[in-house]
Amino acid sequence: MLWAQFPSVKIVRQAKGKYSPDVDERCFTYCSQTVRGRAEQSEPRCRTFCLRRVFAHEVQRAIAVHDGKPPPAHAKIPLPPEGQNIPSLTHILIGESPEGQEGRAQQDEVRYWEEGYYVWLSKNKWAAHEKLDLMTFDLERQAVWAKYKQDKTEAWQKKQVRNGNAQAEQVAKGDAQAVGGRSSARRPFPDLAGQSILLPMPPPFPPLWEQIDQLLAPSHKLFALTQSTLQSGDQLKLAHRMWEKALTDQPFVLARNVCTRMWDKWKKGPPDDTA
Incomplete structure (x- = not known):
């Protein structure tokens, strides 16, 4: 066509949503x-x-249509195990979650x-390999994979408990073959979450003013108590009693008794360690 031979301006609009070409994750690994x-193959x-x-x-995700516009609903996709605990600054620096050991307690x-934005940190090379594989999955498929690993690990743990109980029963019955023990099955997946951290940015640390209020809480109580005693007259009564006591011989007697006991202790010397 003749029209196609004329120069033209093309306007390209980038796709939005799941087909957007925007970069959503970048990873850097240093080993x-x-x-x-190397000599010891470490x-x-x-x-x-x-x-x-x-x-x-x-x-x-849209769950219904209202006035032609689908209202957004939050898709409750759970974070991976390394994102369920908020670590302290120490755990962030060393690259470990606060409960990195096997059998971590489930959060309420x-x-x-x-x-x-989220930051993912790890010091395990196998966790880095798995992270690269998970970069091909969306959040829902990542959650499915994490659930699969969790189910397999829990089934393996229950099997280990049953095998241990059975072995204990055989030992109690005097079965010589059970004394050597059974070769336990290998863990289906390594505990990579214990050496990884997933943090939202900025981290959900307590607000600064909340920490200041906790620090000054004793001072608030002290000021409130002082104000109440001043208003009730207790402070004035205490001052009158102290003044009355100062005009008597009781302060002098108390000071004399303290000095006498100190002098007696000084003359006796330190106690005998061999006693």
Whole structure:
């Protein structure tokens, strides 16, 4: 066509939502090895840092249509295990969650993904490998994978308990073959969450004024008590009683008795350790 030969201006609009070309996560991994570690075939020392941006369309879904516009509803997608605990500054510096050991206690309140930025830190190279694989999944598929790992691990733990009880019963019955013990099945998945941290940015630390109020709480009580005693006249009564006592010989007698006892203790010397 003749019209197609004329120069034209093309306006390209980037896709929004799940088809947007915007970058939502970047990861940086640093590993180091020593000469001795290489000779002893030790694991390298690795650190991984990831910055993740969660968009609104990832944590919202439309459940109904009202006036032609679907109202957004929060999609309650739970955070992975390393994001369920808010670590202290010490745990952030060392790169471990506050409850990194096996069998961590379940939190009463489950934390979910929210719109915003998240920081993921880890010192385990296998956790970094898994993180790279999970970068191909959306939040829902990541939650499904975490649930699958949790179910498999819980089933493995229950099986270990049953095998231990059965072995104890056989030992009690005098079964010589059970004394050597059974070869326990290998853990289905390593405990990678214990060496990783997931934090929202900024972290949900207590407000500054709340910490100041807690620090000054004893002072508030002291000022309130002082004000109440002044208004009731107790402070004035105490001052009158102290003045009356000062005009008597009781302060002098008390000071004399204290000095006499101190002098007696000084003359006796330190107590005998061999007694």
